[in-house]
Amino acid sequence: MKLNLASVALALVIPSAIFAQDSMAVSSGKYPNTFSSGSSNVSPFTQDSKRFNDWAVSFGVGVPLLQSADLTSIKNGNGKNLFGYSAYISVDKAITHAFGLNLQYDRGETRQGWFNTKDPAPTTGNTFNQIGARTQYDAISLLGDINFSNLLRRVDNKSNFRWAIHGYAGVGTLAYRAYSKTPKGERLQTEVKPFKIGSLFGQAGAGLKFKVNRRIDLETRLMYVYTGDDSFDGGGAQYSAVNLREDQVSDNFFNATLGISLKLGKHESHLMWHDPLQEIYYKLDVLASKNQDVEVCKKGDADNDGVCDDWDRQLDTPAGARVDGAGVALDTDLDGVIDLYDKCVVVPGPVENAGCPVATEGKVPEKERALEGIEFDLNSDRILPSNTPILNNAVNYINSSDGSYKVIGGTDTRASDAYNQKLSERRANNVKSYLVENGVAADKLEAIGKGEKDLKYPECDPATKCPEWKNRANRRVYFEAK
CATH class of the missing domain: 2.40.160.20 (Porin)
Known part of the structure; x- marks a missing residue:
């Protein structure tokens, strides 16, 4: 054979x-x-x-x-x-x-x-x-x-x-x-x-x-x-x-x-002569021979809030205001009044009353905003984990009120009007669903999407290049008394 x-x-x-x-x-x-x-x-x-x-x-x-x-x-x-x-x-x-x-x-x-x-x-x-x-x-x-x-x-x-x-x-x-x-x-x-x-x-x-x-x-x-x-x-x-x-x-x-x-x-190299560690040795030698100075805070800190302008999202922070890691002035109760000027830091209230709630009889006055600043990522309707404490506070606030509220979704000015309208509706419905799942009666809430028609910063129109922190503030859901 x-x-x-x-x-x-x-x-x-x-x-x-x-x-x-x-x-x-x-x-x-x-x-x-x-x-x-x-x-x-x-x-x-x-x-x-x-x-x-x-x-x-x-x-x-x-x-x-x-x-x-x-x-x-x-x-x-x-x-x-x-x-x-x-x-x-x-x-x-x-x-x-x-x-x-x-x-x-x-x-x-x-x-x-x-x-x-x-x-x-x-x-x-x-x-x-x-x-x-x-x-x-x-x-x-x-x-x-x-x-x-x-x-x-x-x-x-x-x-x-x-x-x-x-x-x-x-x-x-x-x-x-x-x-x-x-x-x-x-x-x-x-x-x-x-x-x-x-x-x-x-x-x-x-x-x-x-x-x-x-x-x-x-x-x-x-x-x-x-x-x-x-x-x-x-x-x-x-x-x-x-x-x-x-x-x-x-x-x-x-x-x-x-x-x-x-x-x-x-x-250049054949596998039988290849030593993988030689590349590491070479790169370490190159790094060791370099004396590269790292310049921190190249643009300075114009508003003296402790956050370099290189990554400061709010370059005009008022003096004395506490800021987060992005240089944005803190607003603990998200009522639109920063903590520096808010006389009721943990209770939301209108700007006209220095951030404190106004005693009223019956329904909350028309268009009074009880909560603001529930922000979203770009092109997203997902509720961020950082927003859940705010929404839990909204649950308590709404349940303690006799009124009903509009849950209004907004967007920034990027993308088309039709796309932004649908995105804002999804954001509003997601927030409403969260509130209902956590104890708010569904008949007290109405989800409305306004797209880019009700901006917190109206100057951010499609022709204007706004800073990202303003665009993010426009991507929000807020509440309004009915």
Whole structure:
């Protein structure tokens, strides 16, 4: 049965390539999931959001030395070592800063035995020493690549590094033709085709990389290749005289190579050399080198209310008036009389009576406003939490009165008349609903929307640019006796 290992390797590489570096790819929903940092301010990973390169092409040449076999390359009886040759090319994909996958093709020839097959076979001496061999091989393998330097790098090391130790391990398919040479001549002993169960092999080793620049790395590797085959050395059949010299059942060899990697992509940094903390160090150094003076209250405080004019919403606060954080004079009972001039600070009353209620018989006089200043955000009819104490006070006030009231909604002058009319009606109805839900009889209230027809600050017409605090004061609901 044939095993198409190249198809398997491709199937492994493609999903890795798709999801590589996807550390920010979390749920596209509104809320974070267990893979996010805990913040919902996240975005899916895309190719455009990549900030470093993760592809490379590597190639190199080397010397294979058959070490564990019946016929070896190292320290033969005549004292000579037999050197073969090899070459490789690989496509490298970095998955993280410490792990990647390499799809690699190797081609080479090992030389083993008692003499180089390029030389004549000796005709004298021990017949045991009258055999030489060579093996031509082709291999395709999928290797895992572990960057030990990034994996074990100290997080407090602020210096850039140009050396990295890598570890490799993987499996693949091996095809070879093994020849032997004796005084009788040279002959083909074994031929193994690729992509078969018997052609599987494994290799593992380590490499030392040097970063020349952002595009080029140099690397030296030492790999150990496990063939799983006792005929790789050219000894012939499994139980031949040559293959009975040693007990091992696999002919294995070292492959020492020197290669170069070309890093692909448009970014400055490659993922296998990327140190995320370097950016933080750089930004901290930039901030530390800056001596930036922060100017507070640049525009001053013209009304001396303790709030800078940069964010003061009321630039003409009377002297001595208490103000809130936005510089607006306080009006605790929201009757239109600021606390500085209000003689009844917590009880609403008309301006004409210095903010104190007027004793009356029967109904409250026409158009007397019992409460003002229940403000709304722009384009919103939602009752603000800060307004609930005011409305609760209105509940008590209305329930203690024999009269009935209009709940009147207003807006500022932005947007169209039709839009503002509907918005003011929604504001008035929301306030009425709140009061009814909290104990006011529904027949004592009438919700009316006046849009922008009854402004607290009439000068804020569409052609006039009013300060925001005046626009906000116009966005209100107030009460009026019927």
